[in-house]
Structures are given as C-alpha cells and as structure tokens.
Amino acid sequence: MIRFWNKRLKTGTLTEAPEIDTELAALRKSLKDEVKKKFAGSLAIRMVDSGSCNACEAECNALSNPYYDLERLGIYFVASPRHADVMLLSGLMTFNMTPHVLDAYAQMPEPKWVITLGDCPAMLSPFEKNFAVNAPAQNHLPIAHHIPGCPPSPDEIIRGLLAFLKKI
Amino acid sequence: MRLIARYAVELEEVYEIVTVWDEQTDRVRVSKSDPHIETLSHTHPAAIWFERKMHDDFGIVIDGAFDNRPLVHQERFPRGLHPMQKHFTQTAIEPVEYLPYKYETIGGDGVFEVAVGPIHAGIIEPGHFQFSQAGEEMLHQEVRHFYKYRAVEKMLEGKTLADAKAVIERISGNESVAYQIAWRDIALQAAKTELPDANRKYHAMLLELERIIHHLTDLGFIPNDAGFGAALAFCSKLAEEARRQMQRLSGHRFGFGAIGFEETKTDTTQMKLYLDDLEKEMRFFEEWITDIPSLWDRFDTTGMLAHHKALKYDTVGVVARASGMALDRRDNDFYRAHGFVLHTEKSGDVAARFKQRLAEVKNAIVMMRALLMEQTDPVTLNEVHDGDYTAYAESSLGELFMNIIVKDGIIERFFVRDPSFMNWQALHLMMPGNIIADFPLINKSCDLSYAGNDL
Ligand code: SF4
Numbered sequence: 001m002i003r004f005w006n007k008r009l010k011t012g013t014l015t016e017a018p019e020i021d022t023e024l025a026a027l028r029k030s031l032k033d034e035v036k037k038k039f040a041g042s043l044a045i046r047m048v049d050s051g052s053c054n055a056c057e058a059e060c061n062a063l064s065n066p067y068y069d070l071e072r073l074g075i076y077f078v079a080s081p082r083h084a085d086v087m088l089l090s091g092l093m094t095f096n097m098t099p100h101v102l103d104a105y106a107q108m109p110e111p112k113w114v115i116t117l118g119d120c121p122a123m124l125s126p127f128e129k130n131f132a133v134n135a136p137a138q139n140h141l142p143i144a145h146h147i148p149g150c151p152p153s154p155d156e157i158i159r160g161l162l163a164f165l166k167k168i
Numbered sequence: 169m170r171l172i173a174r175y176a177v178e179l180e181e182v183y184e185i186v187t188v189w190d191e192q193t194d195r196v197r198v199s200k201s202d203p204h205i206e207t208l209s210h211t212h213p214a215a216i217w218f219e220r221k222m223h224d225d226f227g228i229v230i231d232g233a234f235d236n237r238p239l240v241h242q243e244r245f246p247r248g249l250h251p252m253q254k255h256f257t258q259t260a261i262e263p264v265e266y267l268p269y270k271y272e273t274i275g276g277d278g279v280f281e282v283a284v285g286p287i288h289a290g291i292i293e294p295g296h297f298q299f300s301q302a303g304e305e306m307l308h309q310e311v312r313h314f315y316k317y318r319a320v321e322k323m324l325e326g327k328t329l330a331d332a333k334a335v336i337e338r339i340s341g342n343e344s345v346a347y348q349i350a351w352r353d354i355a356l357q358a359a360k361t362e363l364p365d366a367n368r369k370y371h372a373m374l375l376e377l378e379r380i381i382h383h384l385t386d387l388g389f390i391p392n393d394a395g396f397g398a399a400l401a402f403c404s405k406l407a408e409e410a411r412r413q414m415q416r417l418s419g420h421r422f423g424f425g426a427i428g429f430e431e432t433k434t435d436t437t438q439m440k441l442y443l444d445d446l447e448k449e450m451r452f453f454e455e456w457i458t459d460i461p462s463l464w465d466r467f468d469t470t471g472m473l474a475h476h477k478a479l480k481y482d483t484v485g486v487v488a489r490a491s492g493m494a495l496d497r498r499d500n501d502f503y504r505a506h507g508f509v510l511h512t513e514k515s516g517d518v519a520a521r522f523k524q525r526l527a528e529v530k531n532a533i534v535m536m537r538a539l540l541m542e543q544t545d546p547v548t549l550n551e552v553h554d555g556d557y558t559a560y561a562e563s564s565l566g567e568l569f570m571n572i573i574v575k576d577g578i579i580e581r582f583f584v585r586d587p588s589f590m591n592w593q594a595l596h597l598m599m600p601g602n603i604i605a606d607f608p609l610i611n612k613s614c615d616l617s618y619a620g621n622d623l
Contacts (some may be wrong), residue, residue, distance in 0.1 A: 003452070003455065003456055003459075004398065004456050007452060007456075014405060047291045048287060049292075049293050049294055049316070050294075051315070051316040051317075051318055051619075051622075052293070052316070052341070052619065053338040053339060053340060053341040053344075053619050054293055054340060054341045054342055054617060054618065054619045055338075055341025055342065055344070055422045055424075056341075057291050057292065057293060058341060058342060058385075058422070059421075060291045061291050061385075061404075062404070062407075062408060062411070064404070065401075065404035065405060065407070065408045066401055066404065066405045066408075067405065067408050077290075077291055079289035079290065080289065081287075091316070092318055094315065094316055094317055094318055095245070095261065095263075095317070096242045096245070096314060096315045096316070096317050097286070097294060097315050097316065099244065099263070100286050100287055100294070100315070104287055125338065126334035126335050126338060127318060127320075127323065127335060127338070128323050128335075129259060130259055130318075130319050130322060130323055131251060131258050131259060131260055131261045131319065132251075132317050132318050132319035132322075133318055133319070150338075150424070151341070151421075151422070153421060
C-alpha cells in the first residue's frame with residue numbers, strides 16, 4: 001500500500017489542469033456555475049442505451065476517469081430514472097428497447113429533459129432505418145438537446161451538457 | 169470438434185444450413201416450404217442460440233431441441249414474421265399484444281427470483297438477467313438478450329463491400345478494429361489482392377492497441393466491482409492514454425475507419441516512448457494489485473468455469489483461455505514472429521480472467537513494438553469477384569467469425585458471430601455457489617459485448 005501512496009503523490013492531479021488549457025477551464029467553470037444555478041449544484045443523469053454500438057457508453061464511462069472527472073462539476077450518473085433530471089439517450093431506439101426507454105422516461109420525476117447522445121438516436125450514424133430501428137428518437141420523446149458525434153468525445157459531451165444548460 | 173457458428177442461407181429453392189466447426193464445414197439443404205433440422209444442442213449446448221435465432225430469422229423448425237422459445241424476437245414482436253427471408257422487405261413493424269416470455273427458473277420452498285434489466289443501474293448496455301435464488305446464493309441464472317437487435321445482417325444485404333464497412337466497424341464499438349480486420353480480409357479475398365506485409369503489421373498493431381484499451385478498462389472495473397476503486401482510477405487513466413494513442417494513430421478514439429488501404433505514417437519514436445511508459449506503469453500495477461489480499465479473497469474461486477465446461481460450451485477468447493483452453497486466432501507464424509505468446513490460466517475463476525488480461529496487456533506491448541511500422545503504402549484493390557468468403561480475427565474478447573456471400577458485386581448474405589455470442593451462453597455456468605452480490609464482478613471479469621451479440 002505504501003507503494004501506492006508514493007505513486008499517488010508523484011502522479012499528482014491529472015484532471016486537465018486549468019493552466020494548460022484555459023479554454024477548457026473556462027468551460028468547466030461556466031458548467032459548474034450553470035449546474036449550481038439551475039440544479040442547486042447537482043445535475044443527475046440517467047444514461048439509457050437504446051441500441052448503441054457501445055462506444056457512446058465507453059465515452060460516458062471515460063467522463064469519470066481522472067482526466068475528466070465529471071462529478072467534480074456537480075454532474076452525476078445515477079442508477080435510477082427516479083433520481084434523474086436528465087435522460088442521456090444513446091443508440092438507435094431499437095424495436096425491442098423502445099418500450100423500456102419509454103418506461104424509464106415515465107419513471108422520471110418532472111421537470112425532466114432528454115438529451116440525445118451521438119449520431120445514432122438522431123438517425124445520423126451510418127445505420128439505415130429498418131424494421132428493427134425506431135430512431136430518430138424525436139418521434140417518440142421530446143428531445144431537449146442533441147450532442148452530435150460518433151461517438152462524441154468526453155470533451156464534446158462536456159461542451160454539449162453546457163450548451164444544454166445554457167439553453168434551458 | 170469445436171462449434172464455431174451455425175447459420176442459414178436462403179437460396180432459390182432451399183435453405184442451406186451451414187455449420188462451421190474448427191476442422192470442417194457442414195452444409196445441409198432443407199426445403200423452403202417445410203424447413204426442419206435436427207438440433208445439435210445435446211452435444212454442443214451453445215448451438216441452441218444459433219438454432220433459436222435461425223427459427224426467428226427464417227422460420228426453420230428445430231427438431232429435438234430442449235428450448236423452442238424465441239430468441240431475438242421479444243414479447244411484442246409480430247408472431248410468424250421471419251425478417252431474414254428475402255421476400256421480407258417491410259421497413260417498419262407494429263408492436264403486437266404482449267406475450268410473456270417464460271424464463272428458466274428453479275422452483276422449491278423459499279426459492280425466489282430476481283429480475284435484473286434490461287436497463288441496468290449504471291452506464292452499461294441493456295440486457296436481462298433472471299436469477300433463481302436461495303437466499304443470497306444463486307441457484308441459476310438465465311441470460312436474455314437481443315434488446316439491441318438492429319437487424320444488421322439484413323441491413324447490409326444489397327450493399328457493396330465498400331459501403332458496408334461504415335456499419336461493420338460500428339457493430340461493436342469496443343471491437344471495431346477486429347471487425348474491420350475481418351472485413352479487410354474478406355475484401356482482399358473478393359478482390360484477389362495481396363496485402364503487403366507492412367500494412368498487415370500496421371493493422372495488427374492497431375488490433376493490439378485496441379486489446380490494450382479494452383483490457384485496461386477491465387483491469388480497472390473488475391477490482392472496482394469488488395469495492396477497490398483505486399484500481400479503477402489508475403487503470404482508467406491508462407486506458408484514456410491508450411485511447412489518445414489510438415486517436416493519434418488513426419484519427420479516431422475507437423479506431424473507426426482505421427483499417428483501410430490508404431497510406432499511413434506513424435511517429436515510431438513517440439510510440440516507443442509511450443510503450444516504455446506503459447510497460448513501467450503495468451509493472452507497478454501488477455506488483456501493487458497482487459499484494460492486496462482482501463481483493464484476491466474476492467477474486468479467488470469466484471465465478472468458476474471448469475475446463476471441461478469451457479470446452480463443452482465452445483467458449484472462446486479470454487474466458488476460454490482463463491479456463492485452460494489454448495485457443496487464440498493469433499496462434500500462427502505471423503503473430504509468433506512478432507512476439508505473440510499464447511498465455512493460459514488454469515483456475516477459470518475471476519482471478520484467472522484478471523491475470524489473463526494482465527498477461528495479454530504485457531504481451532500486447534511487446535508485440536506492438538515488434539509491429540511498429542513507419543510507413544505503409546496504399547493498396548489498390550482489384551475488382552470484386554462473387555463468392556463465399558470467410559474471415560476470422562481475435563478481438564479483445566475472443567474469436568470473431570465473419571462470412572459474406574457476394575453475388576453480382578453486392579452482399580447477398582452477411583453473417584457474423586461475435587465472441588460474446590458463445591461466451592454469454594456459458595455465463596450461467598459460473599453462477600451456482602456464488603452469492604448474487606458477486607454477479608457484477610463475475611460478469612465484468614468476462615466483459616462481453618451486448619451490441620456484438622445482439623447485432
Ligand atoms: S453514435 Fe456512433 S459511436 Fe455512438 S452508438 Fe452510434 S454508432 Fe456507436
């Protein structure tokens with residue numbers, strides 16, 4: 001364990017440091033301010049995959065790695081839709097997932113918002129519409145904001161969340 | 169013999185049932201008007217998903233099967249519809265009346281069921297797990313999937329090989345490079361074109377980098393599921409750095425579009441420095457993590473898959489190798505010449521799968537060094553010839569099988585078998601004797617793809 005603490009002290013803080021990237025720092029500051037103003041300091045997100053290729057989920061997981069550390073900004077991924085302000089929806093809204101996505105949405109308390117993540121739910125990824133695909137998601141749910149990309153990088157997701165917070 | 173895949177192809181008058189084994193390929197023809205085949209599931213249990221899928225896709229009846237429930241089609245899917253049949257061209261379907269799915273359960277005094285999914289409490293793909301419990305202990309678990317079914321096989325019919333690529337590389341995001349390599353081999357066969365050695369090496373290096381990213385992610389998440397978050401912080405840092413290398417090399421964090429026939433240039437000095445650094449970090453990680461007894465207390469003997477069961481269920485990849493099966497598509501001259509060493513573990517538990525991943529990361533670093541190429545030249549493909557083409561790749565999860573039939577220059581039938589499709593069917597074998605709180609840990613130690621499984 002002592003080895004670990006030595007390493008820990010040597011590594012220091014990785015989270016992309018403000019002095020390196022002032023633009024990113026400003027972005028994060030305004031994100032934190034918006035979360036504070038509009039969501040009393042904590043924005044709860046329920047991530048729902050409606051038929052993705054799993055890269056969009058991987059990028060959301062990457063948001064918690066030491067380089068991005070999203071929770072620091074007051075943004076949390078929660079386990080239950082009943083604890084969520086926002087549903088972050090990835091994937092193609094498959095025929096098999098559609099009822100479950102609608103269920104999860106119904107479980108969310110008002111006020112609630114849906115943000116689509118990546119090109120899939122907007123039907124803009126290379127997949128084609130067929131009988132198994134119900135995307136675009138806007139035909140089934142009110143979409144407050146869209147974060148484009150295939151997949152959007154963690155940075156793009158952070159920017160996207162900020163744009164959403166500015167909008168509402 | 170090891171079962172690799174089993175699927176149907178629709179011809180003019182008949183269905184051809186193709187069964188791919190490691191040593192041979194069997195082809196049987198059945199009439200379209202009343203298609204019946206005998207199940208293989210009594211000797212090869214993992215045949216059952218292939219067969220249930222075949223029924224959903226084409227309406228082929230499986231005789232003698234112990235399980236005739238729909239697999240891909242769920243409660244509200246229109247009954248009697250078999251979308252892989254050529255004459256099915258609908259682009260939308262309406263949900264029909266809900267017909268409950270009968271889960272496999274175990275009855276008895278005090279035995280109860282726990283249903284989990286399809287939406288899980290985390291950032292994970294959707295799927296359903298049904299547990300039969302005696303208190304905390306799991307008696308049985310059924311894995312139910314295909315929530316993400318996008319009908320990729322159907323979607324690709326009628327496209328050229330070149331046009332299909334953008335979809336193929338997005339079938340399972342964390343195995344994208346492996347899928348692209350399988351596609352590449354088929355494109356090369358169809359065009360009767362040889363790939364220069366330098367390009368082959370460059371592609372193989374990207375595949376190893378993909379493996380490193382994937383294994384590092386798991387090496388963090390597995391301890392995290394046993395309550396040891398520090399490992400996740402450490403490994404997710406390394407995984408992020410590896411992903412940035414992928415971005416640097418291929419212009420994409422997941423390597424979408426990475427495998428092609430254009431020329432490439434690599435900054436080998438930078439890459440070597442990165443690999444040295446990673447090697448050092450891995451050495452530290454291994455020493456550190458091996459020295460935490462409370463963690464290994466959770467890993468050892470948890471989620472055991474005995475060798476004979478791994479064989480019987482025709483498992484592949486990390487899961488198979490951790491149970492002592494010497495099975496890897498990279499076990500050939502090309503890879504051995506670049507430092508590949510086939511590693512296996514014996515105990516078949518979470519600990520074995522964890523150690524297997526550690527060993528594979530270390531080996532991948534050695535291989536990447538040997539595979540580094542400063543430059544690759546563009547390759548011009550000849551024209552595409554019709555035919556029936558097969559390719560394999562060893563993705564970070566295991567053996568990937570792909571078959572494409574090209575007719576009149578376009579795809580007549582696309583079939584792919586993700587490694588997860590085999591391993592999901594063996595997951596329930598790891599549960600009995602473990603408590604339900606260990607399920608996430610066991611599941612994560614296998615880290616299977618839902619998207620690649622569901623297609
Ligand atoms: S948007 Fe792209 S990366 Fe995201 S799930 Fe769809 S195909 Fe995958």
